[in-house]
Each structure stands twice: as structure tokens, then as C-alpha cells.
Amino acid sequence: MPIYQTGGYQVKPSAVNKVKKAIREFVYLAWQERNNPARFLHLFIFADEAAQARHGQSEAVKRFESVYSPELVGKEVVFTDYELISGKPTPEQWAHWQNLLTSSVAVPKR
Numbered sequence: 001m002p003i004y005q006t007g008g009y010q011v012k013p014s015a016v017n018k019v020k021k022a023i024r025e026f027v028y029l030a031w032q033e034r035n036n037p038a039r040f041l042h043l044f045i046f047a048d049e050a051a052q053a054r055h056g057q058s059e060a061v062k063r064f065e066s067v068y069s070p071e072l073v074g075k076e077v078v079f080t081d082y083e084l085i086s087g088k089p090t091p092e093q094w095a096h097w098q099n100l101l102t103s104s105v106a107v108p109k110r
Contacts, residue, residue, distance in 0.1 A: 003044070007079050012038065
């Protein structure tokens with residue numbers, strides 16, 4: 001069963017550009033808060049708990065954490081799990097998402 005999760009955090013204002021650069025390199029879906037540019041939210045979709053664990057233990061995640069972790073305000077990322085109520089992707093989006101869900105770690109090349 002897929003796992004839908006967000007991870008939200010805030011970094012020091014002086015680190016915003018550094019973290020945005022790392023997000024562009026390592027993160028597939030991320031948002032920056034308009035009213036507080038130091039706050040970010042990431043969306044994760046995992047095929048199952050095993051895929052989530054592989055992602056969390058990956059070298060890509062370790063590299064990304066090494067960039068943002070020292071810059072955190074509050075020293076934690078708040079993870080929230082969700083249940084999918086409705087989703088109507090196009091056939092192309094669905095095929096792309098299915099490909100991401102079946103890979104152990106999805107880190108796009110930019």
C-alpha cells in the first residue's frame with residue numbers, strides 16, 4: 001500500500017539559497033512558503049514501507065541531510081502521513097509515478 005507523506009521544516013534565513021540549491025538537486029517535489037521563504041514542504045510517495053526505508057537509508061538522502069540539517073530552525077523535520085482520497089492523474093503522469101514508486105530511490109537528474 002502506498003505511503004503518502006509530507007516533510008516540513010524551516011531553515012535559517014541565511015541558508016535559504018543553499019538549501020534551495022540542494023532541493024533542486026535532490027528533491028522531486030518541494031514547495032517554498034510564500035510568506036516565509038525559509039519554510040519548505042516536501043511530498044513523498046513510497047510504494048510501501050520497504051521503499052520508504054530504502055529511501056531513508058540512501059546516499060542521496062544522506063547528502064541532502066548534510067546540507068539542510070545544520071541549517072534547521074527548531075532542529076527537526078515534521079513528517080505527516082496522509083491517505084489518498086482522490087487522485088486523477090493523466091495516463092502519462094500515472095505511468096511516471098508508477099515508475100517512481102517501483103524504483104528504490106527516485107532522485108531526478110537536473
